Amino acid sequence: MVLEFILAIIIIRYLRSYLQKDGSLPKWDRKLIIALGIAIGLLVMSILIPRSKHIAILLADALLLYIMYVAYTTKEFQPLKPTIYAVLPYTIVSVVDALFVTISTKDFYGEWRGYFETAKVFTVIWMLAMWFITKRQRKAIETERIKALEKEKQYVITEALKSELEIQVAERTSALTLQKEELQHALDELKSTQAQLIQSEKMASLGELTAGIAHEIQNPLNFVNNFSEVNTELMGEMKAAIEKGDMDEVNAIANDIIANEQKINHHGKRADAIVKGMLQHSRSSGGQKEPTDINALADEYLRLAYHGLRAKDKSFNATMKTDFDESIGSIQVIPQDMGRVILNLITNAFYVVAEKKKPLTPDGKINLASKDYVPTVTVSTKKTGNKILISVKDNGNGIPAQVMDKIFQPFFTTKPTGQGTGLGLSMSYDIVTKGHGGELKVQTKESKGLPGEESGSEFTIQLPIQP
């Protein structure tokens, strides 16, 4: 039997390859090579000197046991324990066998030899079985290890991605915060611009009124001046009449003076009302609802708007018609706001009738519709049930169907750039609906540009009567 030597050689080689993998070979290499040398030496000895065969086997067993002991007690070789378990039984049997051969008599050994052979076969089977099992386990462990390594790698990659993502998220967050601040800023600016625009719309409509107001104030002022001059003259005449003693003449003159003073007072009040109305118009809103004579309000703004437009365009003229329902009396509105709405509707109406009267259309063609055309703006009021209707009607060109949806939108205007803010109707709509709980409706018939046709628009403010 030479299995012992081969085993020793195999185990030593196995150890070396294990250590090589482990990276701790240099520490052990010398010792292992010596052990390998011994094992080979013993093998050679057992072949060359058959009589020393059993001694050589014993020595090989001793070497194996020693290696196993070292492997068992050294930490670095812990994973090799299964190998030790595999080889140990055979080595022990081999030692006992060799001892018997050397020590006991030939007969005694002959009697037991069969048992030893059987035992050796079993230990070899054990050894092979162990070897298979260990190999399989090792493979499983190896695959586990590779899997774990993969996982580790994946984890590292995931971690790197995660930190990258975190950086991106932080960047995005700061960008978004910046954007949010910018938007907030833009919103604030828009709000203040809106406030400015509303104010400028008020001022623009005041501008439209200015000429009308000037005309409306000029007339009463002229009367005040003229009548007071007349009265001075009459006083002189009265003095002369008193000197003459003509009491009838004195009386007649005195009556005239009284009548004139009343006229002066009337026209003074007229101018006063106009100035008050103007101040009220320019005042910022937030006004309170108060009982207001809607007919008087509409009439006042109709005249102001008319004279305002005439002052701008000397050739402009229009027939103004009014149809007031006197049963309305006073209703609760914010006068300056409702005045602004009525003014806006009236100025729009005058603007469109003036457009239709122009001898040329905007695209430079002869305006057939302007022939025999009488520009007319009608303002009417009506009380129906628990509602008040204020309507402003023109006989202009009407509103084209494609812009009907837009007329109440802010900044929508059909006027040339710079002439309209586009806020008039949208502000009017807000005042009527939000400010007064009413409705602002429009009906229109579009012109086909032919002479003598009927066209125009009618805007109707519908206000609920509050108890």
Next chain:
Amino acid sequence: MKVLVVDDEKDIQTLFEQRFRKEIRDHSIEFAFAFSGEDALAYLNGHEHEAVLILSDINMPGMSGLELLGHIKQMYLKPPPVVMMITAYGDAENFNMAKQLGADDFLTKPVDFNLLKEKLKILG
């Protein structure tokens, strides 16, 4: 002499009657009043060649003073009535337009009655 005064302000009648009380009393001037361009034309149709002088405001609703002037100058060629237009102060555009249409003279608002009396004397 008959004068037609056209203005949409009704108090203009009282004012003229007071200012020209002496002239009215001694029948040296007779006044008629119209409160719109349409009224004025209707009066002229009913009283042909009576009014020697027409005094008209320009700024009136409906038919404006300028339109009225145009009609008068077309309708009455012989003898042409004198038409004086009353323009607002500094209103060059209306002034030029009225001149083109054949206005004979101008007065600016507020009317200077002494100046008007001087002009009437010359006409009379």
